[in-house]
Amino acid sequence: MHFRMDWRSITFDWNRARAFLVTAEEGSLSAAARALGMAQPTLGRQVSALEDELGVALFERTGRGLELTPTGIELVDHVRAMGAAATRISLAASGQSQEIAGRVCITASEIYSAYLLPAVVAELRQNAPGLEIEINATNAVTDLRRREADIAIRNTAPKDPALTAKRIAEDTGWFYASEAYLARRGTPQGLEDFAGHDFVAMDSAEQMIGALANFDIPLTREMLAIRADNHLVHWELARQGVAIGIGPDFLGRSTPGMVRLLPGHGPIRYPVWLVAHREVKSSRRIRLVWDRIERHLRARLRPKPEE
Known part of the structure; x- marks a missing residue:
């Protein structure tokens, strides 16, 4: 059944309609209030007033937030x-470009x-100065469904059907050491030469040993002090010559004094995904930031391999 209404009988308030539209695009009153730069209670009253004005329910209030009704x-x-x-x-009246403004959180x-x-x-500060950019630097997986961030850069594909994702590039990494470290300890010529060298562990030593064993890299607990x-x-720590570290190749190539070890081995490859909530992705400012991230990452990292 389609939505029908006699618009001639309605005194339409565009501010209320805009409040409804932004709330629908952002997926929650809190995110929409940030986008519009207004208090959340004020925004909520405008959405409720539009529902009363039209005599229909536009949102269902669920435990996960707001969901649009069929109407x-x-x-x-x-x-x-x-x-x-x-x-x-x-x-047309002003001859000015449409401004893109509001907060965007990238994790x-x-x-x-x-x-x-x-x-x-x-680049965004030059082209869209009205944007407020927040970066959440964390190696943990941020919950986009709860709007802990708007856009995520991840190395695994999301399984949540509420999220939209695009594999945009492939990253590679390997072992790097500083020239000072190699001058002091010698340069390994093969995997067997790793014995006796010091490495910086990520997470626990046991986890790193197990993970690298899949690549036939023999590390021991003593090497990960x-x-x-x-x-x-x-x-x-690796750059200052304390021990051998692991890093992405784009960073290793651009860091003076760092040497990629065993160039005939490796690299470790992992995909790069851009992820966002499906509703958030429809926002103009989110799309703009998404596009800029995608372009920059494609330029700095390896192209996505053909499937």
Whole structure:
């Protein structure tokens, strides 16, 4: 059954319609309030007032947040079209470009956050100064369904059907050591030469031993006397010649004084995915940031291999 209404009988308030549209695109009142720069209670009153004005329920309040009703799903396309028309009228009258503004939170690993995302943010600040960019640098998996972030850069594909994902590149990594370390301890010529060298462990020594055993890399507990959970600290320990570390090749190639060991072996390969909640992905500012991240990562990392 399709949504039908006699629009002539309604005094339409565009502010309320915009509140509904942004809430539908953002998926929650809190995210929509941040996007519009208003208090959440004020936004909630505008959405409720539109429901009262139209005499329909636009959202269902669930434990996971807000979900559009069938009427809301049908109405949101009409309101989006109205918003686009209003924008075109405004642009034609003012001759100005449409501004993209609001908060966007990106979550990525510590290495990606420190060495890949700053260039993205620098470009966005020039082209879309109205954006507020937040970077959540963590190696843990952030819950996008709960809106802990808007966009995630991950090395595994998401299984949640509520998320949209795109495999955009392939990253590679291997063992690196500083020139100072190699001058002091010698350069390994084969995997068997790793014996007697010091390595920086990630997580626990046992986990790293087990993970690298899959690549026929023989490490022992005694070789992993140094441990750093933070990947930036891990890389800095290797860069300063304390021990051999593991790092992505894009970072190793660009770091003066770092040497990739055993060039005939490896590398360890892992995919790079961009992930967002399906509803959030429909936001113009999220799409803009997504596109900029994708372009920068494709330029810095290996192209995605053909399936």
